[in-house]
Amino acid sequence: MSIPGKKGASLATLKDLSRHLGLSVTQISRALNGHSDVNEATREKVMAAARQLRYQPNLSARKLATGRSGTVGLVVPAPSHAANDALFVQMISGLSHNFSKLDVRFLLHIADERDDPVAVHRKLVDSAALDGFVVVDSRVDDPRVHFLQRREVPFVLHGRTLEAVDYPYFDIDNYAVGHRLTKHLTALGHRRIAFLNGMDGRSYSLARMRGYADALAAVGERFDPALHRNGEMRQSVGLVETIRLMENQTNRPTAFIAGNSLLAKGIYEALEALSLSIPGDVSVVAHDDLLPAPETAAMHPPLTVTEAALQDSWEPMARLLVGALEGQPLEALQLIGDIRFVERRSVGPAPRG
Template structure:
């Protein structure tokens, strides 16, 4: 079986350089890391977990805790997350542990059991919330973690995130630029920090354009087709508010919204302009909607290799300020935005 010294000799690097590349340290160039990982895979290198635990006092196991079984519509995303994290952590010589918790058990007690006796060295945290109890607990216990997203300051922890406030500003701004002044926002759950940031971006874009945000046009809710369908009925039904443009926080919401718009005899973009943020969820592409939707796009899958690398580096003692990555967001302009029509008589 290949050893670190074998890799060192074949690559012309020191044992320390090879070890730091395998363990995801931030001071290793990406080209060097890729070369080391490729050679390790070619030679079938496997780190000695028992030796690492004796030498470092760590188990080499890193965890993800889910608060309960995923909903059916999230099954494919769940598989993607688990497969990607497991694969990327394995390439860095670590083991991945998935724990699906009892929804009735307090979150901190789940983590307390998992860190007992040094069983798990660190955790990936998904869907961070304001005043997140997981963060407070792991900070107090001195257990490394990496967040997919951000919580409120201080930002003294590793994270991978996109600028959600800027995303909402960009999407809202595209509708404003087309002439819309009554712009609704169908957002995610109120407890999630990304949704709070997006609400702020929506408000800022409107205020910068001299438009007073209407609280009734902003909705926190599930990232689901059902939430989009209900919003369509509420917005354009008999007592609706009749926004002329809508920002959807996810493609699932947009799918339900478009279904509701069509059922009400309206069309996009003639009656309503619709834009969306695209996480590139499995099987849902804004370009394939009818009509194709203008979108900001940042694939969730881009984050998984970063999360694996950042967590390994955090466990190995890298300072948090070197373990913070902001992902790229691109804009895809398509055919779902047009100037607004006048609202029907008797509407707001």
């Protein structure tokens, strides 16, 4: 008979731990599952023995006992561009790491971009393999949210929809992002301000557009749809859209707002190609998710930004979903992260004439 903990031995069971420690199986189980009626000394002793004897929970038994699998999931399409690869890896590693710290397994499901996301979620829900979901890239009216709510499946959303927000979420104040950046430019006399925003239909894009429009209205300027562009937030998009907007020699924008640092990099590249200086001819600001690249403080000139590190989303999102699974009250499961305004050298007064 093999001895648990020895090389080549079978994994230990709850009964093995019970015999090893002289505690009941119930005490062992409650210690491993983090119940509050187990004191810290006992819990640490049980956890140490579990590591020593190579104990692994019986997932089928756990599910029968608790109705939960201990696994949550994320459904996303594969990254469509190389520029998104680093962000994708950062998101997946951040979520996986933080769920692991909470003793929850994290499953990544890569869906075909042609698949109906609701159908993919339905299949996973019907399999009863997952306890809940992380949902990212929120839409203004998100069918994934409606489906999961109808099925009463716990989830946490990165962002918010624009209807009643009665679910766990982590977000930043995207209205404030659009308003703060625009107000900074209008205070220096800019009125023709172009905004290269994110994808149409995304909640954050609409919130930022509203902040931008309200800041313009505060100085008597009407929202001009020709100056607001939705699209993928990539460097090449920033370059192309800037060239298009600057083609009008008599009515060019005097300033640009970029939805992220990649768009801003494209704006810089386009203005350099047009022999226009920053900030002498054109001012530029952006929202910075603190992506792996580009580094906005190292751009020439250093870029004025609002900033909120996207990587700071993953720890609270893991915590909020686990809180939802544990039945915590909704008000404890809705969190808005901080944004910071950083003034650098990419903004100057609006040119005369």
